[in-house]
Every structure is written in C-alpha cells, then in structure tokens.
Amino acid sequence: MGEAGSLETLLVEYSKLLYNRGYVSSKNGNVTVVTDRGTVLVTPSSSCLGFLEPEDVVEVDMNGRRLAGKHDPSLELPLHLAVYRNRDEIKSVVHAHPPYVTAFSLLGRAPFENILPEFVVSVGNVEFVSFALPGSPELASMVGKAASGANALVLANHGAITVGKDVEEACMRMEDLEHTAKVQTIAEALGELSRIGEKDLAFLRKFGKKSGRD
Numbered sequence: 262m263g264e265a266g267s268l269e270t271l272l273v274e275y276s277k278l279l280y281n282r283g284y285v286s287s288k289n290g291n292v293t294v295v296t297d298r299g300t301v302l303v304t305p306s307s308s309c310l311g312f313l314e315p316e317d318v319v320e321v322d323m324n325g326r327r328l329a330g331k332h333d334p335s336l337e338l339p340l341h342l343a344v345y346r347n348r349d350e351i352k353s354v355v356h357a358h359p360p361y362v363t364a365f366s367l368l369g370r371a372p373f374e375n376i377l378p379e380f381v382v383s384v385g386n387v388e389f390v391s392f393a394l395p396g397s398p399e400l401a402s403m404v405g406k407a408a409s410g411a412n413a414l415v416l417a418n419h420g421a422i423t424v425g426k427d428v429e430e431a432c433m434r435m436e437d438l439e440h441t442a443k444v445q446t447i448a449e450a451l452g453e454l455s456r457i458g459e460k461d462l463a464f465l466r467k468f469g470k471k472s473g474r475d
Contacts, residue, residue: 266426269292269315272302275355275432278312284357284435290420291335294428295345295352299323303341305332323337329472336396343405344424351424353431358420359439361446372442375457380441382472383463384413384434390448392417413438 269445276292279285290310293303303319304310319330323345341354365372371387374380388411393400405423407414412434414422421438425431448454457465 265368268296268302269318271314271428272284272304273315275428276310278315278432279355279357280309282359282436284359284439285310286358289349290355290357291337291341292356292428292431293338293341293354296320299365300328301338301341301345303334303338306335306399307331308332309450320361339396339398339401340404340422341447342402347405347423348424350426353428354422354424354425355428355431356420356422356436357435359435360391361442362421362439364418364446365442366415366417366419366421369417371413372438373454373456375462376445376448376454378457378461378465380437381457382469383437384441385466385469386411387413387415387438390414390416392419395419421445451462 268406272292272294272420273324279290288307288309291304293301293313295301301321301323304313305317308317317332319332320328321338322328322335325342327334337356340356344351344354353406372388374385374387388407390403390407393403402475408424412424421435423431423434423438426433
C-alpha cells in the first residue's frame with residue numbers, strides 16, 4: 262500500500278490501545294484513517310482490535326470499494342465514509358463501545374458537555390443518534406448528519422463515535438468521552454450536578470477552536 266504503510270502501523274497501534282483500555286471487546290469496534298491519496302484504511306470485518314497486525318488492515322476508496330488487503334472491510338465502514346463526506350477536515354473516525362458511554366446510550370442520552378472544562382476544549386458538543394441497525398444505510402445517514410456539527414456521537418444501544426484530524430485525536434476524544442461519562446455517572450450517584458455557566462462555556466468553546474479543535 263505504499264506510503265500508507267506507516268499509517269497502517271499507527272492504525273493498529275491505536276486499535277490495540279482501544280482494546281487494552283477496554284473501549285472495545287471481542288470482535289467489536291472499528292477504526293479508519295484517510296491516507297494522503299484520499300483512500301481509507303479500515304480495520305477488517307470480524308476481527309479483534311487487540312490482535313491486529315499491519316497486514317490485516319484493508320484499503321478502500323471513498324465509495325467503500327476494496328483496493329488492497331486480504332480481508333473484507335468492517336461492516337460499519339459506511340458510518341465512517343458518511344462522516345468523511347460531511348467533514349472534509351476529518352481524517353480519522355473511531356467507533357467503540359466504552360462501558361460508561363454505552364450505558365448512557367441505553368438510557369437514550371449522551372454525557373453532558375458542560376461539566377468538565379477540558380472536555381469542552383478537547384471535544385465539545387456531543388450528539389445523540391437514534392437507533393438503526395448496525396451497517397444499515399439509515400444509520401450511516403444519521404451519523405453523517407450528526408457528525409457535521411459534533412466531534413463525538415453517542416449511538417442508541419450501540420456505543421459511540423469520535424472523529425479527529427488524525428487517529429490519535431480521534432482516539433483521545435473517545436477516551437475523553439468515556440472519562441466524562443464515568444465522572445458524570447459517579448457525580449449523579451452522589452447528588453446534583455454542578456454545570457459550567459453559559460458565559461464560561463462560550464469562552465471554553467472559543468478557546469477549543471483556537472487551540473485546534475475541529
């Protein structure tokens with residue numbers, strides 16, 4: 262795959278990180294990265310992200326046609342392609358099932374943006390996406406629309422999606438999302454949440470955009 266070789270290694274490294282952090286389990290979850298050629302590297306279908314090797318990575322075009330690789334691409338590739346079609350600046354998409362965020366997805370809501378300053382700066386708005394079958398055109402369409410205005414999505418009964426300018430940023434946003442969901446869960450068990458006021462929230466959002474947040 263030529264110049265994409267280093268990206269394959271990076272994709273595998275961060276896929277293993279997601280697995281080791283417990284954000285994916287068994288053969289769940291998928292990761293993509295856009296190459297300099299405008300093609301997409303994607304984790305293979307029915308594979309455990311914790312045990313991938315660079316040669317397992319599949320390369321496809323923006324229509325999902327396989328260009329290289331010995332495996333089929335992830336069934337949920339359409340989710341990733343829908344994001345790329347709506348956000349030219351995004352170069353990586355992560356879909357995972359972190360326990361706390363996934364628990365929120367079962368309740369029909371997303372973690373709040375306005376409780377941790379660092380989350381506002383690094384991620385920002387979180388959108389909730391209604392349920393549709395995994396791999397379906399309906400889910401891809403909803404994800405593409407929701408991602409046009411958010412760097413993190415919570416999918417009903419189906420985990421989360423985070424995006425970034427590279428695979429590191431996309432994965433770190435998944436970690437930020439799960440951390441926020443965990444903190445919120447603990448806080449709600451203890452009592453009433455304290456939220457950041459609108460004036461400070463606006464400042465943090467502006468600071469996040471200035472510091473490079475998409």
